[in-house]
Amino acid sequence: MQLPNEFVTKYKKLMGAEADKFLSALTQSSYSGFRENPLKSGQPVATIEKATGKVPYVPTGYYGQVNGKSLDHVTGWVYSQEPSAMFVGEVVNPQAGERVLDLCAAPGGKTTHLVAKMNNQGLLVANEIFPKRAKILAENLERWGAKNTVVTSESPADLEKQFPQYFDRILVDAPCSGEGMFRKEPAGIEYWSPEYPAECANRQQKILTSAMKMLKPGGILVYSTCTFAPEEDEQNISWLLGNYLALKLVPIEKATGMDDGRPEWADGNEELKKTVRLFPHHLKGEGHFIAKLVNGEPELTVKKHKKKNKRKKQSIVKPDKKQLKLFNQFATSVFPDYQPHQLILFGDQLYDLPLEEDKIEGLNVLRPGLHLGTFKKNRFEPALAWALASLPSEANRVIELSKEQWHQYVHGDVVNIDDDLSNGWYLLVCDEHTIGFGKLVGKTIKNFYPKGLRF
Numbered sequence: 224m225q226l227p228n229e230f231v232t233k234y235k236k237l238m239g240a241e242a243d244k245f246l247s248a249l250t251q252s253s254y255s256g257f258r259e260n261p262l263k264s265g266q267p268v269a270t271i272e273k274a275t276g277k278v279p280y281v282p283t284g285y286y287g288q289v290n291g292k293s294l295d296h297v298t299g300w301v302y303s304q305e306p307s308a309m310f311v312g313e314v315v316n317p318q319a320g321e322r323v324l325d326l327c328a329a330p331g332g333k334t335t336h337l338v339a340k341m342n343n344q345g346l347l348v349a350n351e352i353f354p355k356r357a358k359i360l361a362e363n364l365e366r367w368g369a370k371n372t373v374v375t376s377e378s379p380a381d382l383e384k385q386f387p388q389y390f391d392r393i394l395v396d397a398p399c400s401g402e403g404m405f406r407k408e409p410a411g412i413e414y415w416s417p418e419y420p421a422e423c424a425n426r427q428q429k430i431l432t433s434a435m436k437m438l439k440p441g442g443i444l445v446y447s448t449c450t451f452a453p454e455e456d457e458q459n460i461s462w463l464l465g466n467y468l469a470l471k472l473v474p475i476e477k478a479t480g481m482d483d484g485r486p487e488w489a490d491g492n493e494e495l496k497k498t499v500r501l502f503p504h505h506l507k508g509e510g511h512f513i514a515k516l517v518n519g520e521p522e523l524t525v526k527k528h529k530k531k532n533k534r535k536k537q538s539i540v541k542p543d544k545k546q547l548k549l550f551n552q553f554a555t556s557v558f559p560d561y562q563p564h565q566l567i568l569f570g571d572q573l574y575d576l577p578l579e580e581d582k583i584e585g586l587n588v589l590r591p592g593l594h595l596g597t598f599k600k601n602r603f604e605p606a607l608a609w610a611l612a613s614l615p616s617e618a619n620r621v622i623e624l625s626k627e628q629w630h631q632y633v634h635g636d637v638v639n640i641d642d643d644l645s646n647g648w649y650l651l652v653c654d655e656h657t658i659g660f661g662k663l664v665g666k667t668i669k670n671f672y673p674k675g676l677r678f
């Protein structure tokens with residue numbers, strides 16, 4: 224890997240005596256890792272995936288690689304994530320029941336972590352500006368079993384109009400110059416230029432300005448990047464502190480190998496030591512920067528947002544009596560204890576929306592909460608997302624499949640069983656993993672695994 228000369232010169236100057244160790248670490252191999260899903264896994268994942276060790280600062284984190292076609296991955300028991308990036312979710316530390324915004328969320332590494340920390344309770348809005356990336360985010364959340372999460376695809380400036388002073392916690396995992404990922408994704412080096420960090424900082428300040436409008440008084444803002452560039456890290460935090468006088472840095476408890484932020488790389492404010500830097504020559508992970516701030520602003524009367532926004536991208540419709548009957552028939556037979564927040568329809572798709580419906584009107588919403596199923600003529604077909612967000616113990620009607628039958632199922636084949644069971648819908652389970660729904664007719668399970676996911 225060839226680092227740009229200007230990059231080397233810049234960091235030799237900034238890092239001084241440490242520069243050689245730092246630059247040499249960038250030429251070594253990167254670390255891979257994964258988090259297990261505490262909402263699902265009933266046994267230590269380290270024994271079933273190829274974990275090479277425990278990430279010391281993340282209770283659910285492991286070093287090692289996940290096989291994308293393994294049962295654990297396909298059913299959302301694990302999520303592949305670089306070890307340093309895992310610390311961000313720990314710093315955000317959202318609580319069950321809170322309103323949380325992940326403003327730059329795709330592909331969802333941190334969002335899935337937040338879902339787990341919130342125990343799927345409260346509201347998580349996961350936003351990604353680019354629709355294609357937002358689609359991947361929605362798919363990853365579906366596999367993870369997110370119930371409390373709405374996926375939107377908006378610019379921060381548009382989102383701020385909808386949610387003034389609304390969130391208890393906001394994560395801005397900002398688009399950045401990516402210097403911390405150079406050894407993991409060397410293609411990023413091509414985009415780098417000496418001017419690039421300042422350009423990124425400018426964009427980050429715009430995103431932070433929108434984030435501040437959506438943060439409640441007393442709310443927590445976490446800002447993270449995967450770059451070493453002081454312009455995007457300490458200098459942006461100085462900028463925030465200078466522009467929002469009620470914002471205060473909250474100290475982050477550092478694990479072994481983590482460094483304090485560097486005041487001397489910004490305006491010398493010693494408070495910046497409360498931020499954290501993860502350097503690849505000091506720990507087993509890639510480069511990251513994280514700051515945690517609390518908004519001490521007293522509660523202000525928030526002007527009711529007048530909907531200037533005339534675009535009606537989504538219209539909210541409730542299921543009619545007939546649809547409710549079909550849904551209830553399914554729910555009573557398979558998930559008798561399921562308590563939806565609010566049932567809404569997008570076309571013929573039924574979702575369980577975890578927030579007030581007017582909050583999503585006018586927004587580009589890819590996933591208005593948990594996808595429960597589809598109405599087709601005179602029947603209700605449950606969605607894979609609902610299965611993946613459920614535990615075997617929550618279902619009345621379960622069929623256990625062998626590993627071989629699971630392979631048939633994800634391949635899209637019909638699966639035959641030996642037992643005599645009544646016809647109808649069942650939750651399919653393999654080795655304690657919820658894998659999907661199947662409709663039993665005689666001794667044959669009709670396969671409803673989505674075509675696009677088959678392998």
Ligand SMILES: C[S@@+](CC[C@H](N)C(=O)[O-])C[C@H]1O[C@@H](n2cnc3c(N)ncnc32)[C@H](O)[C@@H]1O
Nearest residue numbers: 327328329330331332333352353396397398430
């Ligand atoms: C560092 S990545 C987020 C990674 C993600 N949080 C995760 O853990 O998987 C930053 C994201 O910001 C998005 N982005 C790019 N430009 C943006 C902008 N102007 N405003 C908001 N988000 C932007 C990118 O598409 C990208 O998905």
